[in-house]
Amino acid sequence: MSVTASPVDLENVHGAHNYHPLPVMVSHGEGAWVWDDEGTRYLDFLAAYSALNFGHRHPELVRAAHEQLDRLTLTSRAFHHDLLGPFCAELAALTGKGMVLPMNSGAEAVETALKVARRWGYEVKGVLDEQATVVVMGGNFHGRTISIISFSGDPVARTHYGPYTPGFRAVEYGDAVALEAAIDETTVAVLVEPVQGEAGVVLPPDGYLADVRRICTQRRVLMVADEVQSGLGRTGATFACDLEGVVPDVYVLGKALGGGILPLSAVAADDDVLGVLDPGSHGSTFGGNPLAVAVGRAVIRLLETGDPQRRARELEAPLREGLAPLVGHGAVGLRVRGLWAGLDLDPALGTGRDLCEELLGRGVLVKDTHGSTIRISPPLTIDRADLEWGLAQVRDAVASLAAAAGS
Numbered sequence: 277m278s279v280t281a282s283p284v285d286l287e288n289v290h291g292a293h294n295y296h297p298l299p300v301m302v303s304h305g306e307g308a309w310v311w312d313d314e315g316t317r318y319l320d321f322l323a324a325y326s327a328l329n330f331g332h333r334h335p336e337l338v339r340a341a342h343e344q345l346d347r348l349t350l351t352s353r354a355f356h357h358d359l360l361g362p363f364c365a366e367l368a369a370l371t372g373k374g375m376v377l378p379m380n381s382g383a384e385a386v387e388t389a390l391k392v393a394r395r396w397g398y399e400v401k402g403v404l405d406e407q408a409t410v411v412v413m414g415g416n417f418h419g420r421t422i423s424i425i426s427f428s429g430d431p432v433a434r435t436h437y438g439p440y441t442p443g444f445r446a447v448e449y450g451d452a453v454a455l456e457a458a459i460d461e462t463t464v465a466v467l468v469e470p471v472q473g474e475a476g477v478v479l480p481p482d483g484y485l486a487d488v489r490r491i492c493t494q495r496r497v498l499m500v501a502d503e504v505q506s507g508l509g510r511t512g513a514t515f516a517c518d519l520e521g522v523v524p525d526v527y528v529l530g531k532a533l534g535g536g537i538l539p540l541s542a543v544a545a546d547d548d549v550l551g552v553l554d555p556g557s558h559g560s561t562f563g564g565n566p567l568a569v570a571v572g573r574a575v576i577r578l579l580e581t582g583d584p585q586r587r588a589r590e591l592e593a594p595l596r597e598g599l600a601p602l603v604g605h606g607a608v609g610l611r612v613r614g615l616w617a618g619l620d621l622d623p624a625l626g627t628g629r630d631l632c633e634e635l636l637g638r639g640v641l642v643k644d645t646h647g648s649t650i651r652i653s654p655p656l657t658i659d660r661a662d663l664e665w666g667l668a669q670v671r672d673a674v675a676s677l678a679a680a681a682g683s
């Protein structure tokens with residue numbers, strides 16, 4: 277195919293079909309808004325699954341990236357560079373942990389946490405070699421590597437990727453009794469999303485995270501909180517665990533840590549846990565590179581002001597109030613935490629994809645997850661008036677699907 281063909285045609289022919297994007301081609305972004313190549317603007321109600329918590333091209337983040345681009349971009353970890361230490365110290369302070377290991381993607385950080393937990397199990401807890409187990413939650417989403425999809429319950433993510441990595445036990449999310457029963461002398465960690473984002477912003481019952489913490493402490497098992505999507509302001513706190521006053525042993529961070537500019541993830545834990553790694557036992561060429569951590573440091577500075585967290589708290593009520601009228605009138609479920617909502621469309625009206633396409637026509641970008649659920653996660657920097665306009669579009673779009681379905 278000629279390279280003068282449209283970008284979408286080129287993507288369809290030469291790009292692997294592992295996504296099914298909505299029919300919009302974004303070419304420019306600023307704050308909570310993006311524009312297509314014809315100049316039509318859309319409100320970004322997805323924010324790259326929370327990677328854009330600070331909006332598109334946040335000036336302080338872009339400035340940090342520009343300054344670093346002009347100085348040094350990559351050393352690999354074969355040499356020291358002048359930003360890695362400060363970044364680790366600042367992220368350690370933000371998490372309240374002693375040590376940090378930067379990686380790139382969220383899945384890589386989850387893999388890192390799993391490797392660290394296994395090693396901790398063998399070398400500190402005294403689990404018999406090759407016996408370590410990790411308890412995971414039903415409905416989880418932690419990324420796409422072979423080990424991670426090995427304990428996914430989603431057939432779409434798993435099919436024909438076996439043989440699968442052993443050593444994982446799944447229990448129902450929110451069931452502390454089942455969790456306790458699944459732990460035995462081989463268990464090294466419990467891996468939990470404080471809010472299950474990909475599952476549709478599924479909230480655990482009140483007190484559940486505190487129960488997980490208590491059980492992990494009593495049974496000498498590491499509590500690993502995957503805050504890749506829930507962390508860094510989205511729920512109205514720096515970490516979703518904070519809302520229950522819970523401090524996990526290990527934080528897994530990603531997405532917004534890279535400021536919506538580049539991939540940056542990290543694992544944070546104390547020295548008695550992360551200290552099990554020694555040179556050569558784990559790593560990544562780009563992990564902690566100067567460009568990424570320059571942006572990461574600017575992200576941490578934004579979070580230290582408390583402003584993104586406060587915005588998410590302030591906008592929680594308007595978000596809930598804007599969507600609540602739909603429950604029983606086109607929607608069959610609604611969950612809200614901070615500036616983050618999962619809305620279950622009545623399947624009789626259509627699929628989540630139908631709703632996304634209807635919203636696209638009204639200038640709002642959003643993405644479905646699992647059948648008829650859509651997840652709404654605008655940048656935390658969104659103006660209240662823009663949020664309310666977008667929510668009005670959601671109500672209109674649902675009404676229009678209802679009218680078309682004759683209900």
Ligand code: PLP
Pocket residue numbers: 325381382383384386417418419420469473474502503504505506530531
């Ligand atoms: N963990 C959670 C909770 C996520 O939501 C995601 C991605 O959606 C990941 C891990 C994987 O992150 P990445 O896509 O950067 O590998």
